[in-house]
Amino acid sequence: MRKWLRIGERDRGSGTLWVVAFTSIIWLGGVTAMAVGGVRTARHRGDAAADLAALAGAARVSNGAGAACASARSIAAESGARVTRCAVEGPVVDVSVTMTARVPLGIDALCVVSRARAGPVGLEGVA
Secondary structure (H helix, E strand, O other): OOOOOOOOOOOOOHHHHHHHHHHHHHHHHHHHHHHHHHHHHHHHHHHHHHHHHHHHHHHOHHHOHHHHHHHHHHHHHHOOOEEEEEEEEOOEEEEEEEEEEEEOOOOEEEEEEEEEEEOOEEOOEEO
16 A cells, blocks of 8 residues: 655655744844944943043143053043053053953953053143
């Protein structure tokens, strides 16, 4: 006795596999986009924190290198960053800061480094 298969009977359940595959790809793309967005946001925040810290340091460079770097550290901390390097060369302040970005997909956290220079300060403020 012969058993006849109807058209499409062998493909039964394959649609479910395709839906699961496409859903997984879309989910992975969304999580990747969120991770990239988080790193870019941390980068922009780090750049702004470095700029502000360098400007604050340049405003205090006349009080000495210690006061300039202390001011830069204070401003960076208020921005959520940490100063990793502060160098005063004459009237110019060079600051490097790090920001931590939390990233999904088991990567945990990434450190983003930004750098800025500012100086000299005139009578009307930072030039």
